[in-house]
Amino acid sequence: MLKSTLLVFAAFIASGLTAAAHSINFEVERHAPAVSVHSYFTRTSPLAGASVVIYAPGEDQPYQTGRTDRRGFFVFVPSVAGDWVFEIDDERGHRDRLEISIDENFVRGVTGREELPEEEAEDHYAEPAEKETVSAARIPFFYRVVFGLALIFGITGVFYGIRAKQSASKTE
Amino acid sequence: MIYICFNINPPMHISDGIIDTNICIAANVAAIGLVWVAGRKTPPGDVPKMGMTAAALFVASLIHFPLAGTSVHLGLFGVAGIILGKRAFPAVFAALLFQSLVFQHGGLVTLGVNSINMGAGALFAWLVWRIRRVNERVRAFLAGMLGVAVPVLLMVAEFRLSGYGSRILYLLGVYLLVAILEGFITLAAAGLFRRVRPEMLD
Numbered sequence: 580m581l582k583s584t585l586l587v588f589a590a591f592i593a594s595g596l597t598a599a600a601h602s603i604n605f606e607v608e609r610h611a612p613a614v615s616v617h618s619y620f621t622r623t624s625p626l627a628g629a630s631v632v633i634y635a636p637g638e639d640q641p642y643q644t645g646r647t648d649r650r651g652f653f654v655f656v657p658s659v660a661g662d663w664v665f666e667i668d669d670e671r672g673h674r675d676r677l678e679i680s681i682d683e684n685f686v687r688g689v690t691g692r693e694e695l696p697e698e699e700a701e702d703h704y705a706e707p708a709e710k711e712t713v714s715a716a717r718i719p720f721f722y723r724v725v726f727g728l729a730l731i732f733g734i735t736g737v738f739y740g741i742r743a744k745q746s747a748s749k750t751e
Numbered sequence: 752m753i754y755i756c757f758n759i760n761p762p763m764h765i766s767d768g769i770i771d772t773n774i775c776i777a778a779n780v781a782a783i784g785l786v787w788v789a790g791r792k793t794p795p796g797d798v799p800k801m802g803m804t805a806a807a808l809f810v811a812s813l814i815h816f817p818l819a820g821t822s823v824h825l826g827l828f829g830v831a832g833i834i835l836g837k838r839a840f841p842a843v844f845a846a847l848l849f850q851s852l853v854f855q856h857g858g859l860v861t862l863g864v865n866s867i868n869m870g871a872g873a874l875f876a877w878l879v880w881r882i883r884r885v886n887e888r889v890r891a892f893l894a895g896m897l898g899v900a901v902p903v904l905l906m907v908a909e910f911r912l913s914g915y916g917s918r919i920l921y922l923l924g925v926y927l928l929v930a931i932l933e934g935f936i937t938l939a940a941a942g943l944f945r946r947v948r949p950e951m952l953d
Contacts, residue, residue, distance in 0.1 A: 624767045723853050724813065727849045727854070731849055732806065735802025738798050738801075742793055742795040
C-alpha cells in the first residue's frame with residue numbers, strides 16, 4: 580500500500596518536472612530593417628554566446644548563423660515576408676525554436692526604401708520599435724501553476740510516506 | 752538599476768546574478784541545513800499541513816496586485832509561521848524552489864538567500880505567535896506584518912551590502928503597506944482557523 584502510494588506521488592513529481600525545465604524566454608523587437616531577439620532565462624541570466632541559426636520562410640538551408648552577444652541579443656535583417664525561424668542552442672542542454680512573422684510592410688521598409696517616396700520612407704523608419712515577449716516554454720500560466728502544485732503535492736506525498744514508514748518501524 | 756534588479760516590478764525574490772555567487776552558495780548550504788534541521792522528526796500528521804502551506808505560498812506569490820504605483824504580491828509567511836512553526840522553513844524552501852523552476856521567479860543560485868530571507872519572516876512570525884500573554888488578534892496581526900517586514904529588511908540590507916544605492920530603500924515604503932495588508936490577512940486567517948480548526952493554532 581505504501582509503495583503504491585509512493586509511486587502515485589512519484590508520478591506527480593515526474594509530471595511536474597517535465598514542465599519545469601529551465602525554459603528560455605524571448606523578447607522580439609522589430610524596428611525595420613532589423614529584428615532583434617533577446618534570449619534569456621531570467622532578466623539577469625541571458626543566453627550569452629549561444630549558437631543561433633536563422634531560416635528564411637520555407638527554406639531548409641540557414642539564412643544566417645551566429646552567436647548571441649554577452650547580453651543574449653541577436654540581430655538579423657529579414658529579406659522577405661513570411662514566418663522566419665530562429666533556432667537557439669546554448670550547447671549546454673538548452674535549445675529552442677521561435678517563429679517570427681514578418682509582414683510585407685516590414686519588408687518594404689527593408690528592401691524598398693529607395694522605391695518609397697522620401698517622406699513615406701522616413702515615416703516608416705521613424706516608427707517606434709514593436710516589442711513582443713514570448714515565453715519559449717509556451718505553457719499557459721494555468722498549466723504551469725498546476726504543474727508546480729503537482730510537484731509540491733507529489734513531494735509532500737513521498738515525504739509523508741517516508742515519515743509514516745519510519746514511524747511504523749519505530750513503533751514495531 | 753531598479754528595473755534590472757527586480758525584473759520590472761519589485762518582488763521579494765532576488766534573481767540570479769545580483770548577489771555575490773560565493774554568498775549565494777553559502778546561503779544555499781545554510782538553507783539546506785535549515786531545511787534538514789527544521790524538517791527532521793516531523794510527525795507524519797504534520798506533513799500534509801506542510802504540503803498545503805507550501806502550495807498556498809507557491810500560489811500566493813503569483814497573484815500580483817497594484818499598490819503605490821507598482822505591482823506587489825502577497826507572501827503569507829506569517830500564516831505559514833503560525834500554522835507550522837519552525838517547520839515553515841521547509842515549506843517556504845519548497846515553494847521558492849518550484850517558483851524558481853516553473854516560473855523563473857527568483858533563481859536557483861539565489862534560492863538559499865531567498866529561502867533564508869522569507870523563512871526568517873515565517874520564523875519571526877512564529878516567535879511572535881508564541882507570546883501567549885499578548886492578545887491573539889494582536890499576535891496574529893504582528894505575525895503577518897513581520898512575515899513581510901523581516902524578509903524585506905533582510906533583502907534591502909543584502910542589496911546595500913552588495914553595493915547598491917540608496918534608491919533600494921524605496922522598497923521599504925512599498926512593502927510597509929504590504930506588511931499591513933498581510934497583517935490583516937493573517938488576522939483573518941487566524942480567526943478562521945480558531946473557529947474551524949483550533950488545533951492548527953496550538
